[in-house]
Amino acid sequence: MSNQKNEEEDIELPSTEVLHNAGKEVYSYKIGGFRVSILNTSRGLSYYISPVKQFIELEKRVKGRLEDVMLLLSKGNDLGDILSATLGINREMVADAAYIIRSSLGYGKLQVLIDDPNVIDISVEGKGNVWVRHSFIEEMRPEQDFAPTNIYINDINEAVSLQQTIATKCGTYVSTANPIVDTQLPQREGGHRVHLVFPTVSKGRPEIVVRKRLPVPPSISHLVESGVLPKWIAELFKIILTARGAVIIAGPPGSGKTTLIRSLLYSLVPSTWKVIVIEDTGEIDPPKGSPWTRYTTFELGSVEVGLFDLAKASLRASGTRLLVVGETRGREAQVLAQAMTVGLGGLCLPRDQLILARIDGKIDL
Numbered sequence: 001m002s003n004q005k006n007e008e009e010d011i012e013l014p015s016t017e018v019l020h021n022a023g024k025e026v027y028s029y030k031i032g033g034f035r036v037s038i039l040n041t042s043r044g045l046s047y048y049i050s051p052v053k054q055f056i057e058l059e060k061r062v063k064g065r066l067e068d069v070m071l072l073l074s075k076g077n078d079l080g081d082i083l084s085a086t087l088g089i090n091r092e093m094v095a096d097a098a099y100i101i102r103s104s105l106g107y108g109k110l111q112v113l114i115d116d117p118n119v120i121d122i123s124v125e126g127k128g129n130v131w132v133r134h135s136f137i138e139e140m141r142p143e144q145d146f147a148p149t150n151i152y153i154n155d156i157n158e159a160v161s162l163q164q165t166i167a168t169k170c171g172t173y174v175s176t177a178n179p180i181v182d183t184q185l186p187q188r189e190g191g192h193r194v195h196l197v198f199p200t201v202s203k204g205r206p207e208i209v210v211r212k213r214l215p216v217p218p219s220i221s222h223l224v225e226s227g228v229l230p231k232w233i234a235e236l237f238k239i240i241l242t243a244r245g246a247v248i249i250a251g252p253p254g255s256g257k258t259t260l261i262r263s264l265l266y267s268l269v270p271s272t273w274k275v276i277v278i279e280d281t282g283e284i285d286p287p288k289g290s291p292w293t294r295y296t297t298f299e300l301g302s303v304e305v306g307l308f309d310l311a312k313a314s315l316r317a318s319g320t321r322l323l324v325v326g327e328t329r330g331r332e333a334q335v336l337a338q339a340m341t342v343g344l345g346g347l348c349l350p351r352d353q354l355i356l357a358r359i360d361g362k363i364d365l
């Protein structure tokens with residue numbers, strides 16, 4: 001993250017100032033055509049975006065020609081060529097213009113937050129400021145948890161419309177008939193985990209939560225070098241996993257369980273092993289060209305394929321090495337235990353305690 005304090009003159013504050021008190025800037029950087037500032041305000045550390053001056057001008061021009069751009073794009077022309085020709089801009093401005101097109105067709109007000117790698121969680125709770133968890137704020141003030149942003153949702157309809165845009169992009173829908181949706185953004189847009197709750201069950205506060213994930217998790221050696229993981233635990237993990245033992249990883253929400261599992265799998269498991277991954281939302285993606293099996297749960301209307309069904313099915317997938325259950329809350333734990341008794345290694349995430357276990361004996365399903 002670079003600290004770019006020398007661009008003050010480029011900044012134009014948004015006309016709709018929605019933070020109660022803009023405060024002292026403690027950190028800043030650029031995302032697309034926006035400057036992101038972390039401000040020390042009366043509401044704690046806050047996340048503040050402001051478009052750089054030339055970006056505001058460019059945005060007007062792009063939006064005025066959006067239909068022409070889309071028409072030319074549908075004919076297979078190169079976006080850079082289209083933008084320079086229709087807007088008469090030079091090559092240096094094409095990246096910013098492309099960013100504006102992407103936000104218009106993408107996640108609108110949430111686009112900067114989705115693109116900002118320092119944002120860990122995005123939370124929309126109906127009308128009002130959007131909230132974020134931010135890596136810099138977590139480090140500087142861990143007791144704060146979420147930070148308000150100056151990105152503002154004007155009313156319930158806007159929140160619902162954002163929910164619907166996100167659901168459509170994820171290939172699903174959210175409605176009174178399907179009010180709680182747990183899904184994932186497309187891989188090309190980060191594959192981040194998404195949780196949507198329709199007003200039917202959220203009392204007029206339609207909710208959108210996006211849990212960002214690192215495109216590539218840190219390697220185990222990096223975790224050891226940076227002091228996150230004690231060396232002896234990393235070595236123990238290696239011994240247990242290569243011997244096809246069992247590891248259960250537990251911790252509070254957002255503590256890094258899934259990231260650790262990804263790190264363990266990508267760093268310690270031989271690339272020729274057929275690992276089986278079962279999850280609610282597909283956060284643990286198989287490496288390209290690997291023989292891994294990956295199942296995710298499914299629910300639509302009367303069709304429901306849960307973790308238990310998938311865990312049972314996975315035992316027939318000829319995986320002989322390692323079964324990974326992304327979240328273990330119920331009967332699927334029995335299948336995991338059964339798999340371990342037949343010599344398959346296990347990695348799973350329950351909710352409450354940390355256990356490293358070797359399970360012997362048969363468990364009936």
Ligand SMILES: Nc1ncnc2c1ncn2[C@@H]1O[C@H](COP(=O)(O)OP(=O)(O)OP(=O)(O)O)[C@@H](O)[C@H]1O
Nearest residue numbers: 120212213214218252253254255256257258259260
């Ligand atoms: N070692 C790390 N370095 C940097 N960021 C990390 C690290 N571990 C986790 N994170 C980030 O912290 C956030 C939470 O991580 P993760 O999703 O793995 O948590 P979790 O415990 O599985 O959460 P949940 O209980 O909600 O499933 C993610 O944005 C992730 O990218």
Ligand SMILES: [Mg+2]
Nearest residue numbers: 254257258259
């Ligand atoms: Mg997780």
